[in-house]
Amino acid sequence: MIDIPISLKYWQNWQNSVDLLSSYAQCDVVLRVINASEQYCPQLSSASLGNHQVLDENCISDLANYSHIIKWPSRALFGCLSLCIESEKTEMNPLKNSENRDVELVKFESLITLCIKNIELELSEIYREHQQKNKLERGPITSLENVNLQLFIDSLKEHIWIKDTSGRYMVCNQSVERAWGKTREEIISKTDEELFIADLASEFIQADFDAVDKGIQIVTGECKGQDEDVDKYWLETSKVPLVAEGGELLGVIGVSRNISQHKAVQEELELTGRVFENSVEGVMITDRKGEIIETYGAFSEITGYSKEEVVGKNPRMFSSGRHDNAFFAELWSGLIHKGKWHGEIWNRRKNGAVFPQMLTVSSVFGEDGEVRYFVAVFADITLQKRSEAELAHQAYHDPLTKLPNRMALISLIEQDIRHAEVQQGQLATVFIDVDLFKHINDSFGHLAGDKILVELAGRLTRQKGSEDTLARIGGDEFVVLLPQVEGNEELTLALSKLRKAFEQPFFIDDKEPIRLTASMGVSVYPHDGKDSYTLLRNADSAKHRAKQDGRNSYAFYTESLTKESIEHLKLQSALHDALDKQNFHLVYQPKLDFVTMQTTGFEALLRWCDPVLGNVSPDKFIPIAEKIGLINEIGSWVLKEACQQGVKWISQGKTFGRIAVNVAGQQLQRTSFVDEVKLVLEETGLPASALELEVTESFMMSDPEVVIRDLQRLGEMGIELSIDDFGTGYSSLSYLKKLPIHKLKLDQSFVKDLPLDLNNSAIAKAVIALGQALNLKVIAEGVENEAQAAFLRDNGCHEAQGYLYSKPMLPEALNDFLIDRVHY
Numbered sequence: 106m107i108d109i110p111i112s113l114k115y116w117q118n119w120q121n122s123v124d125l126l127s128s129y130a131q132c133d134v135v136l137r138v139i140n141a142s143e144q145y146c147p148q149l150s151s152a153s154l155g156n157h158q159v160l161d162e163n164c165i166s167d168l169a170n171y172s173h174i175i176k177w178p179s180r181a182l183f184g185c186l187s188l189c190i191e192s193e194k195t196e197m198n199p200l201k202n203s204e205n206r207d208v209e210l211v212k213f214e215s216l217i218t219l220c221i222k223n224i225e226l227e228l229s230e231i232y233r234e235h236q237q238k239n240k241l242e243r244g245p246i247t248s249l250e251n252v253n254l255q256l257f258i259d260s261l262k263e264h265i266w267i268k269d270t271s272g273r274y275m276v277c278n279q280s281v282e283r284a285w286g287k288t289r290e291e292i293i294s295k296t297d298e299e300l301f302i303a304d305l306a307s308e309f310i311q312a313d314f315d316a317v318d319k320g321i322q323i324v325t326g327e328c329k330g331q332d333e334d335v336d337k338y339w340l341e342t343s344k345v346p347l348v349a350e351g352g353e354l355l356g357v358i359g360v361s362r363n364i365s366q367h368k369a370v371q372e373e374l375e376l377t378g379r380v381f382e383n384s385v386e387g388v389m390i391t392d393r394k395g396e397i398i399e400t401y402g403a404f405s406e407i408t409g410y411s412k413e414e415v416v417g418k419n420p421r422m423f424s425s426g427r428h429d430n431a432f433f434a435e436l437w438s439g440l441i442h443k444g445k446w447h448g449e450i451w452n453r454r455k456n457g458a459v460f461p462q463m464l465t466v467s468s469v470f471g472e473d474g475e476v477r478y479f480v481a482v483f484a485d486i487t488l489q490k491r492s493e494a495e496l497a498h499q500a501y502h503d504p505l506t507k508l509p510n511r512m513a514l515i516s517l518i519e520q521d522i523r524h525a526e527v528q529q530g531q532l533a534t535v536f537i538d539v540d541l542f543k544h545i546n547d548s549f550g551h552l553a554g555d556k557i558l559v560e561l562a563g564r565l566t567r568q569k570g571s572e573d574t575l576a577r578i579g580g581d582e583f584v585v586l587l588p589q590v591e592g593n594e595e596l597t598l599a600l601s602k603l604r605k606a607f608e609q610p611f612f613i614d615d616k617e618p619i620r621l622t623a624s625m626g627v628s629v630y631p632h633d634g635k636d637s638y639t640l641l642r643n644a645d646s647a648k649h650r651a652k653q654d655g656r657n658s659y660a661f662y663t664e665s666l667t668k669e670s671i672e673h674l675k676l677q678s679a680l681h682d683a684l685d686k687q688n689f690h691l692v693y694q695p696k697l698d699f700v701t702m703q704t705t706g707f708e709a710l711l712r713w714c715d716p717v718l719g720n721v722s723p724d725k726f727i728p729i730a731e732k733i734g735l736i737n738e739i740g741s742w743v744l745k746e747a748c749q750q751g752v753k754w755i756s757q758g759k760t761f762g763r764i765a766v767n768v769a770g771q772q773l774q775r776t777s778f779v780d781e782v783k784l785v786l787e788e789t790g791l792p793a794s795a796l797e798l799e800v801t802e803s804f805m806m807s808d809p810e811v812v813i814r815d816l817q818r819l820g821e822m823g824i825e826l827s828i829d830d831f832g833t834g835y836s837s838l839s840y841l842k843k844l845p846i847h848k849l850k851l852d853q854s855f856v857k858d859l860p861l862d863l864n865n866s867a868i869a870k871a872v873i874a875l876g877q878a879l880n881l882k883v884i885a886e887g888v889e890n891e892a893q894a895a896f897l898r899d900n901g902c903h904e905a906q907g908y909l910y911s912k913p914m915l916p917e918a919l920n921d922f923l924i925d926r927v928h929y
């Protein structure tokens with residue numbers, strides 16, 4: 106746009122001319138202006154000036170097709186007058202309707218020409234005024250005597266030339282001569298057609314016209330340099346009309362400069378852009394504040410967000426929440442100190458899915474050394490992670506049974522050893538080897554062998570404890586790792602469960618059932634080894650011993666343990682038979698009132714007399730019965746038996762207070778327990794007022810809320826409830842108050858050595874005081890001598906039970922403690 110302001114005065118003049126034309130021809134006339142300074146442009150006040158239009162620069166080529174073109178004195182286009190003869194006013198349009206239409210048209214044409222001439226004259230005036238003003242403002246032009254135009258342009262690297270209005274070269278500098286490979290004489294006075302091939306020449310000439318039309322400097326385009334001695338380079342040519350002081354065109358000036366470097370950078374940028382765009386990785390660029398400004402490549406594919414959705418936002422929007430502050434602190438520290446961070450990060454897609462990325466963030470620094478941008482390039486590594494996990498699984502698992510393999514087992518043992526070391530606990534490894542498994546493979550083939558191993562793996566998995574690990578470490582060799590073992594008993598129990606895996610026969614297709622047995626070897630940390638290797642080796646050697654002992658058995662690495670364990674096992678299996686074989690019976694121990702020395706009741710105590718093992722103490726077999734799940738069955742038998750005894754005494758006309766039955770924690774845990782007691786009372790006919798249940802303190806406190814609910818129901822039935830072994834657990838006083846109990850049973854360990862043992866005396870006194878405070882009776886168990894009895898009685902204990910009065914006895918031997926009933 107020619108930057109010469111046109112004052113309002115001129116616009117108004119032109120408007121008048123346009124209006125005149127319009128009313129003469131009765132048609133629309135519009136002055137379209139393309140090339141003038143926007144200062145005072147009618148567009149700004151179009152309401153008052155009316156029919157002017159300022160067109161977009163792009164219309165310049167269209168404008169050239171108009172016949173009524175208006176030009177600046179330099180021949181640059183100013184605009185045109187456009188007429189619309191076909192407009193609404195057609196009826197009155199003399200150009201259309203007049204009989205002398207041709208004459209009218211000629212007249213009108215000359216009017217237009219006049220108008221255009223007038224405008225062009227005024228444009229020359231405007232141009233001159235402007236130049237004058239410019240000259241005044243710029244002051245006198247300096248002229249250097251020794252520096253002429255040729256010298257000046259020869260000193261420049263750019264190619265510089267001037268063509269006159271007929272397109273002949275008037276001036277050129279040395280760079281042009283060098284570049285074109287011609288002397289000045291060969292160039293001056295020549296046209297482009299004479300110097301260049303036709304296509305190139307017409308391109309150059311057209312560009313000259315463009316510069317003239319626009320009246321300003323234009324960039325014509327880029328072309329390859331022609332120097333023969335220089336490698337390929339790029340030139341950018343600018344052209345500007347050379348205008349005399351008066352405004353008339355003198356020619357065109359051309360300047361070409363080498364833009365190879367700029368071009369190379371541009372190409373590089375384009376290439377980078379294309380690489381980014383086609384990248385399978387996502388690219389995200391943020392400014393220094395972390396605001397996203399650009400995305401490329403697979404960004405949208407990976408994140409699910411379009412570029413528009415993220416620009417202007419902070420990358421925090423992708424946060425998965427899986428990383429803590431320390432993670433991001435490290436990322437930023439890497440970016441600030443090293444300019445780069447590379448690593449794995451979990452981010453969130455638009456659909457909410459969290460996924461792993463391999464991310465590289467780089468800082469881009471400006472010339473001032475300050476960070477200007479951050480470029481993040483990331484790849485979705487979900488698939489890679491998955492295959493890594495699969496590989497890791499394969500490396501640590503047996504492909505046939507999918508169980509952990511030797512490598513996994515060793516690392517688990519090491520891990521559990523560290524834990525056991527801290528906890529000062531024990532762990533065990535059980536080596537299981539299928540007896541004569543080779544025969545299966547030899548007789549039925551390896552496929553059948555594999556099938557059995559898979560079946561066995563499933564069975565062993567079902568038999569092992571939930572915290573235990575089963576691994577397959579060789580052909581027919583399995584190992585069970587028990588991470589927490591409290592004692593030999595527990596271990597024996599675990600072994601007998603594992604052996605159950607072999608109880609049922611195995612089937613291969615529909616063939617004959619196959620019976621299998623296994624030899625097992627056990628080693629225990631820390632006793633039999635302090636590392637995984639030693640533990641496994643010793644479990645293996647124990648297994649060999651079991652095999653030598655005739656297979657289908659097990660052995661501990663420490664031989665004494667084997668013996669002990671075998672005894673446990675025998676005890677367990679005998680206990681299973683005891684109920685069926687009627688090897689249990691009850692004995693009763695009287696409880697006496699300390700003041701009256703009258704019998705207040707009997708405690709029923711279970712006795713087990715095994716034909717082989719002899720008498721086994723309840724202290725030994727009750728815990729085992731609890732562990733192997735027999736206690737409920739045994740407890741029900743005791744309850745029924747004791748109630749029947751009570752009914753028998755009643756029917757014999759005896760009074761005995763209440764029969765107290767011990768209830769194990771496991772029994773009370775069953776939801777059906779209260780109903781079961783009710784049923785036994787109904788079936789036997791014992792009144793609830795003749796029954797007492799003793800529950801241990803530790804169980805009462807295990808789940809007080811549930812216990813309270815059940816005990817309440819029992820209490821409501823009329824059954825008395827007492828807390829056994831009181832003082833050995835950790836009773837919460839607040840719960841104790843809420844429990845519907847009637848009696849505290851002071852544990853015999855506190856009665857022992859009374860009154861000499863000061864600690865026990867203090868505890869006994871405290872329990873008695875507590876009972877009194879809570880309105881509960883207190884009974885002391887294990888009273889063996891008069892001194893104990895005197896102490897307890899003197900301190901307010903209500904009842905006593907112990908060898909001093911009677912050992913637990915068969916019912917027939919208790920006549921002395923039964924009172925003949927008058928009325929029950």
Ligand SMILES: Nc1nc2c(ncn2[C@@H]2O[C@@H]3COP(=O)(O)O[C@H]4[C@@H](O)[C@H](n5cnc6c(=O)[nH]c(N)nc65)O[C@@H]4COP(=O)(O)O[C@H]3[C@H]2O)c(=O)[nH]1
Nearest residue numbers: 710711723724727743767768769887888889906907908913
């Ligand atoms: N040293 C000494 N001991 C005395 C004295 N007076 C009584 N004893 C013993 O003290 C134990 C009291 O029973 P407990 O504390 O309920 O302790 C019982 C109870 O917890 C459990 N138990 C016995 N029978 C059953 C039963 O039928 N069911 C349940 N769940 N547990 C039972 O076995 C434990 C041991 O029972 P027992 O061997 O019969 O041992 C009985 C009894 O014989 C004495 O003056 N000196």
